[in-house]
Structure formats: structure tokens, C-alpha cells
Amino acid sequence: MKFRNFKMVDYVVYGRGSFDQVDEIIAPRRKDGQPMVFLVDHFFENKNELISRIPLRGNDKIVFADVTNEPKTTYVDALAKELKDTYGTVSGIIGIGGGSTMDLAKAVSLMMNNPGSSADYQGWDLVKVPGVYKVGIPTLSGTGAEVSRTTVLTGPVRKLGMNSDFTPFDQIVLDPALTQGAPKNQAFYTGMDCYIHCIESLEGTFLNEFSKSYGEKALELCREVYLGREVWDDDCDDKLMMASYAGGMSIAYSQVGVAHAVSYGLSFLLGTKHGVGNCIVFDHLEEFYPEGVKEFKEMVVKHQIDIPKNVTKGLTDEQFDKMIDVSLGMAPLWENALGKNWQEQMTRERLRALYEKF
Template identity: 70%
Template sequence: MKFRNFPMVPRVIYGRGSFEQTSEIIEEKRNKEYPFIFLLDKVFEGKELSKRVPLKGKDKIIYLDTTDEPKTKGIDAIRDSLKDEFGTVSGIIGIGGGSVMDSAKAVALMMTTEGSSAQYQGWDLIKVPGVYHVGIPTISGTGAEVSRTCILTGPERKLGINSDYTPFDQVILDPALVKGVEKNQAFFTGMDCYIHCIESLTGTYLNAFSKSYGEKALELCQKIYVKKPVWDDESDEDLMMASWHGGMSIAYSQVGIAHAVSYGLSYLLGTHHGVGNCIVFDKLEEYYPEGVKEFKYMVEKNQIEIPQGICKGLTDEQFNIMINVSYGMVPLWENALGKDWQKIMTKDKLRALYEEM
């Protein structure tokens, strides 16, 4: 058997206030001729965090509108504008949630790769390292800060650029940055982590490496969302660590049905990743009975409304688009249901599942 030799984030700093060391951390990677580019979630424009970004010389902030998740055409446009203006850059620093993390990874890769990012949606299609890239999460749950993929919506599919060159060169984990995240948003991204864990821990790809990280992430999610009566500073810290461990748990395994199905929702309807996972997972008692039961308890306890009826009134063509996008996620289905997954989750059964949502 040939084992995969997966990369991990080589450098990470953790602690409240660690964001203030950003300038010191990136300075050794600075080429004086070329700037650092900070991709910052647009919600921070004009806010205190934007004023703390350590700009020097020609360094630049690009504000990203995360209303929609990252698209290949948007990544290509940022890459092209940076090449036109600067030639190249010293590095890309992403500050925000999962969409900003994925955008930063994708732009860094495309700075050294020809063509459109849509050409590289898939596994191991990137052949050269990107420019130096740093992830600084301001919300926890997606695991994007540690994963080897960056999820993009392209003209034909929603699929990640999954490669050995995708992981960040440096991650800065500062729990102070996630303070005050809106309740529903925090829940949906936190549930992305929880669902990662359930899918990884019950999958056919499970191994001791994945299990050790997945179990810790699941334990932290249960502590936050099941056992604790109220959210506090410790919850921010715990979810940041759950997100890290949850991302690590799928590095050597995979996610499963909820993610595979939610990609169809996101591609056709623009449903945000965390919300989409919750919409789907809510209907998966047949496949994850214990996880879905606990999930429903967490939804009720935290007084969260899961959107219903989003597929009502869709045409046959639209259902087929979602089914084809979902069916393209072969490793996810294999992890969940084994090599014969198409016999278990037929297209008719998947159509019926979408109709429930």
C-alpha cells in the first residue's frame, strides 16, 4: 500500500493578542520590491480591525464581499489586477472567515500558475508552490485555516483546489478576533466543524490519525453547544481549537454526505456552506442517527432556525444540476457509503433528499 504524504501548516502562533505580531512574523518574508496584500472581509472596512492591519510601503488591503462564496472568476480578477499593478507580491494574508481563507489560498496559488483557477478545481492539479500565504481567522468552524483545499464555485462546478501547495505557510490564531461574531453565523460555522467530525468519525476512510483529531474536535463542540449554558470567552477559544482539530481530522480522511449534498445547494442556489450543511444534515437521520439527534438538540437549545423549503418549486433541470454537482464529489461519497455508494444513493434517492429541503 502507498500512503499519502500530506502537508500541514508548518508554522502557527496561538494566543489572545497574537495578531499584533503579524508585522514581525511576515517581515522576514518581505521582498522590499513587492508588497504584502491583505485580503480582509468587507465587514471590517472602516472598523477597528482594518486600522490594525500592519501596512508598510506599497502594502495594500483588498476588501472582499463575502455575501457570496468565492468564485473562480473573482480569484482570477484579483490575481490579474495584482500582476498588472505589481508584477508579483511578497505574500497574501487572509483575514476573515472561511471564504476569505479560501480566497487567500487561491490567490496565492494563482500568482504562480497560468490560466484560470477553474482549471485547477480538483485533486493535485497545482504543480508549483504559490506565493507565501498567511491565514488569520476571525470566525471559527470551517477548518479552512488548516486544510489543503480552497473551495471555489466555478462555471461548471463547486469544488476545491486541493493540493499539497494549498495549506497556509503561517496561521495566526487569536481568539480575541472572533469576539462578537453574530449568534447565527457563529452557530452555522460551528456546526460545519461538528458535521466534519461526525462525517470523518463514521466514514470508511477513518484511521487512528483522523480519529484522534476528530474525537477532540467533537468533544469541544459538545462542550460548547451541549454542555455549556452560555457562550463565554472560553467558548471562543474552544471553538477555535475545535476548528483546527476538525480541519486536521479530514486531512487524512474525508467528509461525507452532508458536504457532498450541500455543494449542490451552494452551486445552484448560492447557499452558504455552513447553512447548507445544516439544511442537509437535518435530513440525514438514516445515515447519521446519533449525530443528527444531537444536532437537533443543539439547534433547539441555541434557538436556531434551520431554513426549510429552499428547493420548493425547482425544475427538473435545476434538480439535475444539483444532483450532478453532488455526484461529482466521489471521495466524499466513498468515505460515507463505500465503493458501491451509487447503488445506495441513487440519483432518484438523492432527488428525493433534495425535495425534502
């Protein structure tokens, strides 16, 4: 048996107020005349309480990332080209925001040093050259993008990550205080991404003690936050940030499953945000994860969240086929969920019937 030699994030700092150490942390990585580029979620564009704390030096630049839609390969390519045309190269990319901003930062870092389009690297281990220095600073908890070896992108023909050992951040800064004030629904959908990670990992055929250890802890924290508390407080933010980290570590050495495989099709065709798409799908997966779905529905009710309905109503056969194609292209996810004979179980007809429920 051959075991994966798993590449992790090089450095991690955790704690309330740790954002204020960013200047000190990145100082040794600065190069003369080459700016640090702060790629910031556009949600913060007019929020000076965060922007004023970004440690700009010399010709450093803030770029507000438009993450209204999930990252597209064309957007990654355009950002990287603009930076290369303007500066030649940069000292580093610092992503500040939710999962989409984390993915953008990782992808732009890679495309500063790799030729062609980011679409050329959608797949497993296609990236051959390290990117520029990159730092992830999450302002939402749940996706695990801060620790993953992928950067999920929608390309011209598929939604698929740039999965490689060169993708993980060189540094992450986990400051739970940065998650305060996030829109309620968005924060819930992102947190549920972590919960769903855990269910899919812990019930998957790829499960091992490495994944199980992280997954069980992340699941415990999710349950405490979403079911065990009556009032959301700082402690909830602290716990959910660590759940996101542990959940990301859990799937790093195993895989996600049905919810993610199916939601990729929704995202590709309809532009559905990752966390929302996972919730739309997971709400109907009782046949695969009965206990997890039951608990998920309790969380939805407790936190008074409306899961979108009828999102596939009125779609054409061609549109259903496109979603099915994208979903069935996620072979490792299906194998983790259903085993090596997954193609015999998840036929196009069965998947079409599932999509029609949403």
C-alpha cells in the same frame, strides 16, 4: 498499501493577542517593492478596531473581499489579475476573515504563480507551482479552512476545491479574540461545519487513528461549547477555535461525507453559504447519522437558531439534475460515507428525494 504524505501548515501561532505579532512574523518574507496584500472580509470594512491593527508597511495594500457569496473562480482570477497588473508580483497574501476569505487568500496566492484560470485547477493535485507566501488569520471558527489542503471554489461547471500540496497556508495565526462580535447565526453555522466534519469523519469508511484522534477531540470541544455551557464566554471562543483546527486536521487525513456532498449541490445552484447549506442538509440526514442529527437538533434548539426551510421548493427538473450532477461528482466524499459501492446505494432517484426534503 500506499499512505498519503500529508502536507501540513508550516507555522502556527495560537493565543489571545497573537494577531499583534503579525508584523514580526511576516517581516522576513517581505521583498523590496513587493507589497503584502491583506485580503480582509468586507464585514470589517468599517470596523477600525481591527483595521487599525493591520501592520501596513511601504506599499502594502488592504483589499476588502466581497464574500457575500462563496468564492467564484471568476473572482479569484480577477483579484489575481489586478494584483499582477498593478505590482507584477507581491510578497504575500494575508487572509483575514471566515472560511470564504481563507479560501480566497489561498486561491489568489496560487494564481499569482500559476497560468490560466483557477477553474483549471478544480480537482485533486492539478496545481504544479507553489503560490506566493500566504497567511491565514480566521475571524470565525469551524470551517477548518485554516489548515486544509483545499480552497473551495464555485466554477463555471462545478463547485470543487483546488486540492493540492501547494494549497495549505505557510503560516496561520489563531487568535480567539478575533471571533468576538460575529453575527450569532453566522457563527453558529460555521461552528456546525466543524461539528458535521467530525461526525462525517468519525463515521466514515476512511477513518484511521490519525483522523480519529483529532476528530474525537474536536467533537468533544464542540459538545462542550454547544451543549455544556449556559453562557457563551471567552473560553467558548478559545475551545471552538481549537475544535476548528482539530476538525480540519481530522478530515485532512480522511474525508467528509453525505452532508458536504449534498450541500455542494445546493451551493452551486442556489448560492447557499457553506455552513448554512451543511445545516440545511444535516437536519434531514437521520438515515445516515442518526445520533449526530439528534444531537445537532438539540444544539439548534438550545441556541435558538432557525434552519432555513423549503429552499428547493418550486425548482425545475433541470435544476434538480444540476444539483445531483454536482453532488455525485464528489466521489471521495460518497465513498467515505457509503463505501466503494456507493454508486449502487446513492442513485439519482434517492438523491432527488433527499433534495426535495430541504
